[in-house]
Amino acid sequence: MKRLCMSVALAAITVLLLGNSSTNAKSDNEPSISAHMVGLSEVPPTASKGVADFNATISSDASTITYTLQWSGLTTLPLFSHIHFGPTKVNGGVMVYLCGGGGKPACTQATSGMASGTITAADIVGPAAQGIPAAPNGDFADVIRAIRTRNAYANLHTTMFQGGEVRGTVEAPRGHGE
Numbered sequence: 001m002k003r004l005c006m007s008v009a010l011a012a013i014t015v016l017l018l019g020n021s022s023t024n025a026k027s028d029n030e031p032s033i034s035a036h037m038v039g040l041s042e043v044p045p046t047a048s049k050g051v052a053d054f055n056a057t058i059s060s061d062a063s064t065i066t067y068t069l070q071w072s073g074l075t076t077l078p079l080f081s082h083i084h085f086g087p088t089k090v091n092g093g094v095m096v097y098l099c100g101g102g103g104k105p106a107c108t109q110a111t112s113g114m115a116s117g118t119i120t121a122a123d124i125v126g127p128a129a130q131g132i133p134a135a136p137n138g139d140f141a142d143v144i145r146a147i148r149t150r151n152a153y154a155n156l157h158t159t160m161f162q163g164g165e166v167r168g169t170v171e172a173p174r175g176h177g178e
Helices: 002-029 140-148
Strands: 032-038 051-058 065-072 078-085 093-099 113-119 152-158 166-169
Touching: 032 152, 051 152, 051 166, 065 093, 065 152, 078 140, 093 113, 093 140, 140 152
Parallel strands: none
Antiparallel strands: 032 051, 032 166, 051 065, 065 113, 078 093, 078 152, 152 166
């Protein structure tokens, strides 16, 4: 009986270790990126009580970003959301849309909602003035590099705050920067 208990415990530990190693391998090959978006991160800041969370995965070959954007408590309906090229507290041009433009579906017309999709090189809209031309000439590696070096932010614009109601720096986990 004692041997049976030891065998079961050893098997359970093995399963846990193998499960963790496969999870870690996936996260190394397909790193997650995210941004927690609030009004106080806008430039200039807004007093909005709204929040949004951008969560995404960069494909192992860095050719796509699959994302989900969820928001709640916005003051008015969303117009569009995108990822800009610029560091924290600095405004920059739009690189890709998440909803409401750039070939992406309209944002859910509610103060709480969600958008999801996939971003590819064909979705790049610029900013040409910052050295990232629109598709088909845009280099997706430039978008990935901006994200990995914390020079990208997600922004959600609404009818009340057309310059942006909530914003957050897009961040990759440690070890995935350049």
